[in-house]
Amino acid sequence: QSVLTQPPSVSAAPGQKVTISCSGSSSNIGNNYVSWYQQLPGTAPKLLIYENNKRPSGIPDRFSGSKSGTSATLGITGLQTGDEADYYCGTWDSSLSANVFGTGTKVTVL
Amino acid sequence: EVQLVESGGGLVKPGGSLRLSCAASGFTFSSYSMNWVRQAPGKGLEWVSSISSTSSYIYYADSVKGRFTISRDNAKNSLYLQMNSLRAEDTAVYYCARGLGFGELADWGQGTLVTVSS
16 A cells, blocks of 8 residues: 555635645655656656656646655646646655555546 | 556456566666556556666565566666566556655556456
8 A cells, every 4th residue: 555645535616726735754755856746647657747846848837745744745736627637746755665655646627 | 758658467367377568668778677567347556566777676566576576677778567477456548657765656557457257
C-alpha cells in the first residue's frame, strides 16, 4: 500500500479552483522533492510539477505546487473539462530506498 | 522530442517469465536514470525499479525484489526488465520512465500490458 495519502476525489465547477493534498512523513516528503503527475483517461501519466513547485515546459501556470513539512499540495485554478483526470503525487523515500506514489485523486469538473 | 517505446508484454502463465524492453530516443540516454512503473487494472501507480545512468545504483520495490531484474544498454539506448516467477498480482500495464532526479519521472512511455493468468 502507498505511503503517501491523497483524498480519493475532489470536484468543482468550471473556472473554479481545486487543491489536492498529499501527506507523507519525514523519510519521504519531509526530506525530498515532491512531483505531481496527471493521468488522463486511457493515457500514460504526465509530469505536471517537479522539485515541489516547478513546471516543465508546456505546463500552464494554472497548475501550481507547494510543500510544507511532510505534506504537499497541488493547486489547479481556472478548472477546465480537460483537467478531468487522476492526479498522483510522488517522491523518494530515503528509508525505503524506493520511489513512492500517492494513492491518487480523481478530479471531476461539475 | 523524447520518445519511450515499451515492448514485450503479453499473456504468461503463473510462474513464467517475460522480458520487457524500452527503446529510448530524443535525449542522451546514458545521462539519465531510468525507471519501471506499473499500474494494475483500475488501480494506482506502483513504482517497480530504478537504475542509475551507469547501472551503478539499482533499486527494487519489495514486491518484486528477487524476481525482477532491471538492466540497461547505453550503446543501444535501451532499458530492460526481466520478470521471473510471475504471479497474478503482477498483471499490470508497465511503463518505462526517464528519471529527472530522485523520485521524479520526467517522461513516460505509452506502456505495455502484462497479463499473468492460467
